[in-house]
Amino acid sequence: MTAAPIRSVDKSGVEITSVGFNRFGFDSQVPIDVLRSLYLRPHYAARIGDSTSETLLKEDGQVEDHAVFNQGNTAYQSKSIFYPETNSISYTTLSRFTPVKLLPPSQRKRILVTGGAGFVGSHLVDRLMLLGHEVTVLDNFFTGSKTTVSHWIGHPNFEMVRHDVVEPFMIECDQIYHLACPASPPHYQFNAVKTIKTSFMGTLNMLGLAKRTKARFLISSTSEVYGDPEVHPQHEEYWGHVNPIGPRACYDEGKRVAETLTYGFQRQDGVDVRVARIFNTYGPRMNPYDGRVVSNFIVQALKGEDMTVYGDGKQTRSFQYIHDLIDGLIALMNSDETRPVNIGNGDEFTIGEFAELVREIVEKVQDEDGDKRIRRVNIIHKAIPTDDPQMRRPDTTRAKESLQWQPRWTVRMGLEEMVRYYKAKMAEGNL
Numbered sequence: 565m566t567a568a569p570i571r572s573v574d575k576s577g578v579e580i581t582s583v584g585f586n587r588f589g590f591d592s593q594v595p596i597d598v599l600r601s602l603y604l605r606p607h608y609a610a611r612i613g614d615s616t617s618e619t620l621l622k623e624d625g626q627v628e629d630h631a632v633f634n635q636g637n638t639a640y641q642s643k644s645i646f647y648p649e650t651n652s653i654s655y656t657t658l659s660r661f662t663p664v665k666l667l668p669p670s671q672r673k674r675i676l677v678t679g680g681a682g683f684v685g686s687h688l689v690d691r692l693m694l695l696g697h698e699v700t701v702l703d704n705f706f707t708g709s710k711t712t713v714s715h716w717i718g719h720p721n722f723e724m725v726r727h728d729v730v731e732p733f734m735i736e737c738d739q740i741y742h743l744a745c746p747a748s749p750p751h752y753q754f755n756a757v758k759t760i761k762t763s764f765m766g767t768l769n770m771l772g773l774a775k776r777t778k779a780r781f782l783i784s785s786t787s788e789v790y791g792d793p794e795v796h797p798q799h800e801e802y803w804g805h806v807n808p809i810g811p812r813a814c815y816d817e818g819k820r821v822a823e824t825l826t827y828g829f830q831r832q833d834g835v836d837v838r839v840a841r842i843f844n845t846y847g848p849r850m851n852p853y854d855g856r857v858v859s860n861f862i863v864q865a866l867k868g869e870d871m872t873v874y875g876d877g878k879q880t881r882s883f884q885y886i887h888d889l890i891d892g893l894i895a896l897m898n899s900d901e902t903r904p905v906n907i908g909n910g911d912e913f914t915i916g917e918f919a920e921l922v923r924e925i926v927e928k929v930q931d932e933d934g935d936k937r938i939r940r941v942n943i944i945h946k947a948i949p950t951d952d953p954q955m956r957r958p959d960t961t962r963a964k965e966s967l968q969w970q971p972r973w974t975v976r977m978g979l980e981e982m983v984r985y986y987k988a989k990m991a992e993g994n995l
């Protein structure tokens with residue numbers, strides 16, 4: 565195994581050392597190595613070369629006296645350590661957590677993330693936790709898993725609640741990121757009626773909570789509200805072209821009505837709302853068996869199986885890396901933009917081209933890690949599913965103007981991280 569720490573460069577060739585930005589009075593910046601250490605195996609994540617990690621590596625007794633606060637009598641009592649150089653704090657219960665920023669109470673927000681144990685939710689939780697906020701995750705674990713956020717369980721700033729958003733829920737909070745909803749076709753079609761209930765009743769309950777607590781509410785809507793679009797690229801003023809009775813309708817129409825509800829609460833009750841229309845997003849922690857094209861291709865290529873392209877492979881898709889999405893969601897939440905905002909990456913690929921790119925990157929990572937390949941995988945074609953949109957590409961002008969947000973990650977850079985994450989899952993026997 566000769567794996568070296570990964571280095572990523574952005575679209576303009578500049579090395580990515582951190583994600584996030586300080587905008588709209590909210591600082592969302594986090595070093596990329598710290599984030600990576602939460603989802604990649606240690607040999608890929610560069611050693612965090614600041615004084616915080618140096619201190620962490622020392623035994624407790626060696627940490628400067630003023631920095632250590634023991635509650636009660638040693639051994640298994642909880643402990644917190646403050647690092648003045650980086651203004652961060654680490655808590656220890658039975659294990660020690662990655663240090664999070666120490667925010668004054670006036671800046672520390674109480675943030676509810678529904679669906680926080682899912683793919684997008686867990687990355688949002690990582691970011692908000694590292695930034696020093698108090699995070700509560702609400703999830704019924706239908707498609708999510710405790711393992712995605714297990715590295716925070718027990719942290720004093722973190723709470724995990726098993727709850728179905730279809731039922732009412734009460735909590736005091738300042739911001740609600742409402743993400744709970746299965747997002748991949750096999751999952752949302754598994755129980756179409758439940759998907760609509762989650763979209764409608766779940767959103768109704770969370771909007772009711774926002775109304776009672778005066779919390780700001782952000783819903784993760786989707787590019788699926790545009791259906792099989794007749795307008796390219798899709799801008800937010802486009803009303804969409806959705807089949808209301810097709811197999812995808814439970815999700816597409818569910819999200820459309822969720823947006824309707826959101827703006828209903830804004831008009832009638834003055835709820836402070838944000839609507840993010842998310843386009844295809846990929847990254848570590850995506851469920852490998854959720855039938856989405858990125859995970860399908862990587863898993864097939866890593867296992868040495870042929871890669872399946874549905875249809876002739878000429879349909880196009882754009883793919884956004886998870887850290888760009890999280891930057892966009894946080895910027896939107898903290899901005900004054902109340903209209904729907906597309907958040908996606910406009911770099912368009914045909915599915916055929918994309919399959920070839922994934923194959924090339926899997927081979928590159930395998931070569932770098934000194935892995936033996938059984939054979940070169942082939943790309944094969946199968947019949948296209950019903951209502952599969954032929955083209956989808958975001959017009960992100962609004963995000964650029966209102967949020968000063970633009971995607972930074974190239975598809976290649978994101979794929980390299982994701983392939984390494986899936987490789988580790990495979991090594992653990994999880995793929």
Ligand SMILES: NC(=O)c1ccc[n+]([C@@H]2O[C@H](COP(=O)([O-])OP(=O)(O)OC[C@H]3O[C@@H](n4cnc5c(N)ncnc54)[C@H](O)[C@@H]3O)[C@@H](O)[C@H]2O)c1
Pocket residue numbers: 678679680681682683684685702703704705706707708709727728729730742743744745746747748751762766784785786787841842843844845846851
């Ligand atoms: N990933 C994408 O490309 C993408 C694109 C557009 C929109 N979105 C939206 O982003 C959100 C998150 O998507 P994801 O990719 O992380 O999906 P995911 O399936 O990984 O996460 C969804 C989470 O919601 C939870 N959940 C589902 N139903 C619930 C219920 N009734 N009560 C409580 N929790 C429930 C699941 O257990 C899971 O943890 C979804 O709202 C999805 O529609 C995602």
